[in-house]
Amino acid sequence: MAILVDTETRLVVQGLTGSEGRFHGLRNRAYGTHVVAGVTPGKGGQDVDGIPVFDTVDSAVSSTGANTSMIVVPAAFAADAIYEAVDAGVDTIVCITEGVPAHDMLRIHAYLHARGVIMVGPNCPGALSPGKANVGIIPAEIFREGSVGLVSRSGTLTYQIGHELTQLGLGSSTIVGIGGDPVVGSSFVEVLALFEGDTQTEQVVMVGEIGGDEEEKAAAFIEGEMSKPVVAYIAGFTAPPGKTMGHAGAIISGSAGTAQAKKDALEARGIRVGVTPTETAHLVAELIRA
Numbered sequence: 001m002a003i004l005v006d007t008e009t010r011l012v013v014q015g016l017t018g019s020e021g022r023f024h025g026l027r028n029r030a031y032g033t034h035v036v037a038g039v040t041p042g043k044g045g046q047d048v049d050g051i052p053v054f055d056t057v058d059s060a061v062s063s064t065g066a067n068t069s070m071i072v073v074p075a076a077f078a079a080d081a082i083y084e085a086v087d088a089g090v091d092t093i094v095c096i097t098e099g100v101p102a103h104d105m106l107r108i109h110a111y112l113h114a115r116g117v118i119m120v121g122p123n124c125p126g127a128l129s130p131g132k133a134n135v136g137i138i139p140a141e142i143f144r145e146g147s148v149g150l151v152s153r154s155g156t157l158t159y160q161i162g163h164e165l166t167q168l169g170l171g172s173s174t175i176v177g178i179g180g181d182p183v184v185g186s187s188f189v190e191v192l193a194l195f196e197g198d199t200q201t202e203q204v205v206m207v208g209e210i211g212g213d214e215e216e217k218a219a220a221f222i223e224g225e226m227s228k229p230v231v232a233y234i235a236g237f238t239a240p241p242g243k244t245m246g247h248a249g250a251i252i253s254g255s256a257g258t259a260q261a262k263k264d265a266l267e268a269r270g271i272r273v274g275v276t277p278t279e280t281a282h283l284v285a286e287l288i289r290a
Contacts, residue, residue, distance in 0.1 A: 002129035003149070003174045003194040003201070004092055004118065005033070005068065009133045012037040012057060012066035012090070014073055014081045016048050021072040024096070024137050025051065028070070031140050033133040036064040057081075057088040068092045070126070070135050075099035078122060082108050086117050094135045095121030095185065105183035112185055119185030125155035125177035138175060146171020148284055149195040151188060152207035153180050153214075157235055157277060161205060164281035170288065173200040180209070188218035196226050203287050204228055205280060208262055209235040215262040223269040229287050232266050232273045233280040234259045 011028065015021035016038025026049055029035040037060035038048055044055035054060040057069065069085040071078060071093065078097040085093050093112075100122040112119050120127055126136010131145040137155075142163045148170055152158040155177050162175060176191050178184050188206060195201045204226075208215040215234065222230050263273045274280025 001173070001198050001200040002132055003191070003198050004120070004127045004176060005129050005133040005135045005174070007132050009034060009068045009092075009135065010064065010066045011035045011068050011070060011133075011135055012039060012060045012064070012085075013051075014039045014057065014069055014071045014085065016040060016051065016072075017043050017046070017053060018072065020096075021070075022048055024072060025070070028134050028136075031134040032131075033135060036060075036066050057084045057090065061088045061090065066090065068135060069094070071095040071097055071121075073097060075101075079104040079108060082119065083111065086111060086115055091117060093117060093119040093121075093185065094124070094126045095119060095179075096124065096126060096136060097121070098123040100181070102181065102183050105181065105185075109183060109185065118190075120176060120191075121179045121185060123181045124179035124184070125158060127174060127176045128172075129174045130172055136177070138177070142166060143175060144171035146173065147200060147202040147288075148172045149198065149201040149204040150175045150207070151191045151195070151204070152177050153209050154207055154235060155180075157207050157209075157233070160277045161207060161233065161281055164278055165205075165284065168281055168285045170281075170285060173198060182212065188214050189221045192218060192221060192226060192230070196228060202228060203284055204230045205284055206230055206232045207235070207280075208232060210259050210262075216265045219262075219265045219269050219271060222266075222271055230271055231280055231283045231287065232263075232271055233277060234262045234266075234273060 013025040
């Protein structure tokens with residue numbers, strides 16, 4: 001099985017004719033993802049290396065049966081692109097775009113959830129189900145298929161831990177980068193719930209970072225709702241208070257949002273937390289081989 005993206009994914013790339021959209025859309029197709037359409041207003045009727053381009057997402061969905069959208073458009077147009085994908089009937093949205101205003105995302109979040117649409121991002125690397133589909137910018141070649149689900153706020157740490165797992169001979173069911181902005185489409189809790197219901201996933205790695213309280217919420221959910229073992233890693237133990245570290249959401253305010261506070265909340269509920277990405281991967285290996 002897998003979550004979010006799989007062999008049934010039919011992908012429309014919003015922004016396919018741009019340099020980033022073209023590069024990653026074609027990479028996704030080369031991996032085996034069914035990239036069935038692109039959308040760029042005013043360029044309908046063209047194609048990108050054989051992928052038909054439409055003026056609207058609605059026409060792309062009607063013509064190709066697209067059920068998933070990857071949004072690679074400038075931040076000024078991203079909110080409209082998300083609304084357009086939802087209104088066209090797309091089930092899953094992956095928004096790669098960085099810099100979507102938080103107040104726009106608050107409205108988008110409510111709009112998505114009212115209609116049952118799943119979105120990861122913005123400011124995220126996407127979702128990969130090894131051997132099935134890649135939607136986004138994740139370097140798929142460093143992952144292998146297996147039973148470990150991986151959900152992360154950090155793209156680069158996702159890649160590093162995925163590589164560590166591969167080096168240990170372990171594979172992943174699905175890798176999900178939820179994005180590092182203060183407001184994103186899907187939370188840790190929502191993705192963990194999907195992993196809990198996935199037959200392929202047997203263990204889960206959660207990669208958090210400083211800022212906010214999503215990891216603390218996830219700790220409570222894991223304790224109360226999950227039967228599958230979860231191992232965590234938190235980035236940012238040396239981050240100074242009040243300074244943004246990489247992501248817009250990675251900032252400590254007062255005593256809230258510190259890496260230590262998150263680690264303590266997880267460990268208080270019996271969730272093992274690795275000190276480094278390497279140790280985190282080895283903790284997963286211990287679970288599997290126990």
